[in-house]
Amino acid sequence: MPWAALEQALSSRLPATQAGGGRPALPVRLIAGLLYLKHAYDLSDEAVCERWLENPYWQFFTGEVVFQTRLPCDASSLTRWRQRLGEAGMEELLAHTINAAHAMQAVDARELSRVIVDTTVQEKAIAYPTDSRLLEVARKKLVLLAKMRRVLRRQRTVLGRLMRDIQRKLDQVNTGVRERIAVWLERAQRLYTQRPKDKQKLYALHAPEVECIGKGKARQAYEFGVKVGIAVTACKGLVVGARSFPGNPYDGDTLAEQLEQTRGLLQDVSVEPTVAIVDLGYRGRAVDGVQVLHRGKAKTLTRRQWRWIKRRQAVEPVIGHLKDDCRLRRCRLKGAQGDALHVLGCAAGYNLRWLLRWIAFLRAWMRAMGWSSLSTVPLSPTALGA
Template identity: 75%
Template structure:
């Protein structure tokens, strides 16, 4: 194909540049080119990462062993097809796969892995960068969207390539892959401390809510007085004014007893299914009203046992 010759005079030195026909046209791409193929002009003279880091680092060794091309070919069918020629191209597959691996290897969030990638040259080399970058690789929300695109099958493919690479590097033995060890570490649940004041107020709210949901009109709901008494009991307990706190608790028990008895009287005219559903919470309210601090099997929470 014949080209065009352009001559530019710079400091009286002619420079010849060959421009091919159609050089201004760009073909649509679904993903960006690898970092080594899209270096900017100001990055060509910068020192490459491989000249600055220790090539014996585990991440460097792993980056040479992982089959990035095979991984990209395996994950490409999981991605939606490109329907238009415009818009910003997608992130490179190696960058996304590398960030997902680093996220799970170091137990980080999406925001933390992007922030640490910016500071760590080994992480940048692992994800395919050639020179040190000073901007975050992507928005943290992009990782969420990529996980949704890949789906369960794509994540399993990524895990399979990781295991195969570990087996090839003799990092794991075949016998270790014959069974799966599930992490069953116990974690504390986000349950509030079982104070009497809170339990009484929660029981009152639940009974009022159930009555309203089934069209039962109560004589009085104490919707304004109840939360105020709960806050007052907490303030008295914090100030170690236990006599005043017990007075507030007696008032809360009186209110809960009135609401539960009123609801029980009007529940007799309802359907058996409604009586059964509300009867569970009436039994819990009765248990709260009758239990004492040293009773066995004390009711400590409306949803969990402590």
């Protein structure tokens, strides 16, 4: 990994010390390495710190030169570092995996210029939203908040009556508590008035940003989370774009933003996407400077373009591995910002696994060719048979 370049890119977001003093901050390489490993091996914040403690290879990957016998940091620190990095910082982590693949000559400029774009659902860590359960959760939450400040003397059994009681007695509590209760009261009111066939429903009290998305799957008609876009290279499946799209937009309306992000991630390797291979969900949309190909243009496609379109399904196993191996199946981070950070972390973790597979292939090829050291290996794609 290009650690020096990554540290320089993130230095403004991760200062060495706090503005108000205090102990020095953790090294950038340690934080970035832990975030890479977390998503590459599908681990929680707590588990990645524990695995790091017993794995010397992971410690070397994050910059240690002597085996450490203490945890690298408290697991809650990773949450704060993610928030400080923000979406732009997580994009830097993803971009440097692409730069590493290009520097290793695992992918060339021609490969990076043709991308496959698709969308999927990043589900939120919520229980299946049934009306009866949501009403009970809202009632319990309001009772808890009310009892904390002795607003109510007994438990209510009907959510509507409870809300009216709390609204009448809000003036009896201080401003800070009133604002906190008002947030949950607004969500309870929204839940109380919504009906089964309504649009823009509330599906989780603790995650109001959750949306109901139907992708036409027989086994799961609806998924509850946020729509995310994924862009991968057409031949080798390296992820070159990943972002969330709140509001459940039409797939075609996400194409321009997805390609704009991909263009930004590829700027360090001086490549821009020129061909986007998509499914029929993107038809009717065009992007300046990019040739958009799908089956709906069958009568105007050349033989070469048809060969490219036959590679469109290559994005599906990438999405499957992102969900099964890199934690994309369930997002446990808070809010819309958590959704955006999570999908970028999953993409960076997938690319790290991709690079490890490439290194394993390279070592096997070296043994087969009789080379004993990497310095004697011609790393051109032609020599490797790529």
